[in-house]
Amino acid sequence: MKHVLVVDDDPTMRDVVGSYLENNNFRVSFAADGQAMNRVLTNQPVDLMILDLKLTDEDGLELMQDMGAQTDVPIIVLTGHRRDETDRVVGLALGADDYMMKPVGLRELLARVRAVLRRAQAGERRARTTEKRLRYRFAGWELNVRTRKLTSPAGAAVALTAGEFNLLTAFLRSPQQVLSREQLLAASRVHDEEVLDRSVDIQILRLRRKLERNPSEPQLIRTERGVGYVFALPVEIL
Numbered sequence: 001m002k003h004v005l006v007v008d009d010d011p012t013m014r015d016v017v018g019s020y021l022e023n024n025n026f027r028v029s030f031a032a033d034g035q036a037m038n039r040v041l042t043n044q045p046v047d048l049m050i051l052d053l054k055l056t057d058e059d060g061l062e063l064m065q066d067m068g069a070q071t072d073v074p075i076i077v078l079t080g081h082r083r084d085e086t087d088r089v090v091g092l093a094l095g096a097d098d099y100m101m102k103p104v105g106l107r108e109l110l111a112r113v114r115a116v117l118r119r120a121q122a123g124e125r126r127a128r129t130t131e132k133r134l135r136y137r138f139a140g141w142e143l144n145v146r147t148r149k150l151t152s153p154a155g156a157a158v159a160l161t162a163g164e165f166n167l168l169t170a171f172l173r174s175p176q177q178v179l180s181r182e183q184l185l186a187a188s189r190v191h192d193e194e195v196l197d198r199s200v201d202i203q204i205l206r207l208r209r210k211l212e213r214n215p216s217e218p219q220l221i222r223t224e225r226g227v228g229y230v231f232a233l234p235v236e237i238l
Helices: 011-023 034-043 060-070 086-093 106-131 162-173 181-188 196-211
Strands: 003-007 027-031 048-052 075-079 098-101 135-138 141-144 149-151 178-180 221-224 228-231
Touching: 003 011, 003 034, 011 027, 011 106, 027 034, 034 048, 034 060, 048 060, 048 106, 060 075, 060 086, 075 106, 098 106, 135 162, 141 162, 162 181, 162 196, 162 228, 178 181, 181 196, 181 228, 196 221
Parallel strands: 003 027, 003 048, 048 075, 075 098
Antiparallel strands: 135 141, 141 149, 178 228, 221 228
């Protein structure tokens, strides 16, 4: 039985969604705020979270940003505010797996919950299969995904933070392709305390200092002004 966490400050909404999911063979937990949400996530495994972006005293986007890379729980975000697409874009960039407007149809919500869980399970299977053997090689460097070890052309091990490792992996999956800041943010789960768009720039600067001979004139990770970044060299998958 899959465990779904419903984070919404509207008790009626929690009851309606929770009862419907329970009647469809899901185990459901509830949280009205970020503190209760973190308590559930800390104390028990959660397979999927349904998160209202507009809580009474908190912003769901800020809760997602604070979560950062601490959890890989799939998230469906809900909002009752039809403004521009800012919330949707930022929510998806922060790692949301789906997005729905309130009022939600229960049958559609159930279908999306099942679809997100299927994608998550399929992704986990593919990742486990691939990462058992995956290594990337570029310009004499080698990244072993399974061991998270980066080796320089001279054979020295180079330490990477979790954010740097995820960002480098995102580049190596799509070499010689321009990636936007939003794509890199979503792929790498990079969430600094800096302004959202700038957090990726800061991580890339740190990564360049470890990879480039001259970080001020990068040859590996190049800036495409107004668009994003590109990993400029071909990558060999071993």
